[in-house]
Amino acid sequence: MERKSFGNMQCPVARTLERVGEWWSILILRDALQGxxxxxxxxxxxxxxxxxxxxxxxxLVDAGMLERRQYNDRPPRFEYVLTDLGRDFRSIIIALNAWGNKHFAPEGPSVMLVDTKTGKQVDLALVDRNSGREINARDYAIVPGPQADSIMRERLESVARRREAANEALLQEQAADDGPKGKASKAKKAAGPKGTDAKSAKDKPPAKAGKLTKLTKRA
Amino acid sequence: MERKSFGNMQCPVARTLERVGEWWSILILRDALQGxxxxxxxxxxxxxxxxxxxxxxxxLVDAGMLERRQYNDRPPRFEYVLTDLGRDFRSIIIALNAWGNKHFAPEGPSVMLVDTKTGKQVDLALVDRNSGREINARDYAIVPGPQADSIMRERLESVARRREAANEALLQEQAADDGPKGKASKAKKAAGPKGTDAKSAKDKPPAKAGKLTKLTKRA
Known part of the structure; x- marks a missing residue:
């Protein structure tokens, strides 16, 4: 009742929500991923x-996430098996699991994703395979793709403007804090890795970004 | 109308869905993350x-994801600003974005997450910070946490049994394929990195797992 179709939206998040359908569907996929x-x-x-x-x-069958297969003739019985597309939904379930455990399990986890070799709970990071670096809001941005229509372009350009304005305001704030040496300090902070540590930074990097870099180097 | 409360479930995915509420909420969070x-x-x-x-x-305010702030006195006007909790939802939006682009944008992406240094689209990997390795279904598993109740334990134990049965079936299938040398080959395959490449493997590693390992080493 409360839903409308997101299908005509260009955003991949909206398209995913349209396809998957509803909370129950996510829980069904979670269960299917557990076998x-x-x-x-x-x-x-x-x-x-x-x-x-x-x-x-x-x-979920219509969306290509599950395949319906007959496993018994008399009486006819069917089972629902994940397709490659459905199996690939795993990344979203893992992200939901990590976030839910982090924030909504104050008593400690009931369900943990663990490294089977060590038994240790996963500390999840989202990494760009191209760079090997963890994705943070400072070094990564949403931009229009080649197929973006004019509405999407306008939308993302206004996002970029807001982002730039926020960065500019942050730099001015830092310059003011620094007094007469503001200008030189501003340039230095803009280039340096600590340019975003002020309280108003919208694109604050995740707290543990440095840790992964270390681990990545070690691997 | 179609929903029931997932709040009494122990699963962190169910708790997240309960808290976030509904598709619209995810799209609002997506927009808030864009500023x-x-x-x-x-x-x-x-x-x-x-x-x-x-x-x-x-x-979303009640769930602690957004904070309602007055930004104008006369007339009174309010804005909705992400809390730390809301900002942390970014990982789920990124996972949804990657999956949606991969599967539901056959014409090419309209919205891309890019490395701002190179302009190159992100190739998303989920990595365990503890090991530096990409999470796959072979080396990582869902297990009961310290707070799991008996229902959750039973559930996850039956998942583990199914997993073992599937692995066993796979090994037998490989042994049969290999003929008389089946037994030696079976042990080798179980230990080796290619132990899961048969068609019936439930825990097939992601196609590009090897690539990240390479990149991780290079970084």
Whole structure:
């Protein structure tokens, strides 16, 4: 009832939400990634009404995330198996899991992703394979792609302007703080790695960015 | 209408979904991460009914993701600014963005996350900071945490059993394929890095896992 179609939006996030459909779908995918395949397994796991589960499973089949396969002839029985597309959704489940554990499990984790060799809980980082560096808001930005239409371009350009204005305001604030030596200091701070540590920085790097760099070097 | 509360579930993914609430909330967070703060900015961006937007913004404020701040006295005007918790949701938006671009933008990307130094689109990897390695389904597993209740333990133990059964089936299949030398080959494959390349492997590593290792070493 509360939804409209995001399908005509260019944003990949909106397209993903459109395709996946709804919270139940994410929980079904989570379960499928843990190896559940049968209707009664999903129903037991999710405590979901059968008609709702049927609808969600069909949505995921139509979206190409699950494949419906007959595993018994008489009576006919079907199972729902992840496709490559569905299996690839794992990254989003992992990101949700890490964030949920970090913020919404104050009593300690109930579900942990661990390194099976060490048994140690994963400390998740998002890394750019091209550079080997962790993604932060200082060195990475959202920009229009080759297929962006004029609405998307305008939108992202206004984002870039806001970003620049925020950086400029930050630099001026730092210059004012530094008094007469403001100008030289401003240039230095803009180039230096500590240019974003003031409280108003919108693009503050994640707290542990340095740690990964270290680990990356060590590997 | 179609939702029930996931709040009593132990799973961090379910808790996250419960807290964030709904697709609109994710798109509002996406916009807030791009610098939008004001009601009319969100409304223009999302083309959402005002009463719905009001409700979603309040949900996100109640969840601690946004902070409502008065920026004008007469008339009183408010803006919605990301908290640290809200800013940390960035990792999920990035994962959604990467997956959406990979699968649902066949015409090419309209929105790209790029390295601002090189202008090159990010090739996203999920990495464990503890090991510096990319997370794959072979070396990483979901296990019960210290706070898991008996239902969660039972659930995750059955996942582990399914996983082991799948591995066992895979090994037997490989042994059969290999003929008389099956047994030696089986042990080798179980230990070797290519132990999961058969078609039925449930825990196939991501296609580019090797690439990151290379890049990680280079960094």
């Amino acid at each position: 559940l395949t049968r209707f009664d397994q999903f129903q037991k796991s999710l405590d979901i009404a059968p008609n709702m589960l049927t609808r969600r499973l069909h949505t | 939008l703060t004001r009601f009319d900015q969100f409304q223009k961006s999302l083309d959402i009914a005002p009463n719905m937007l009001t409700r979603r913004l309040h949900t």
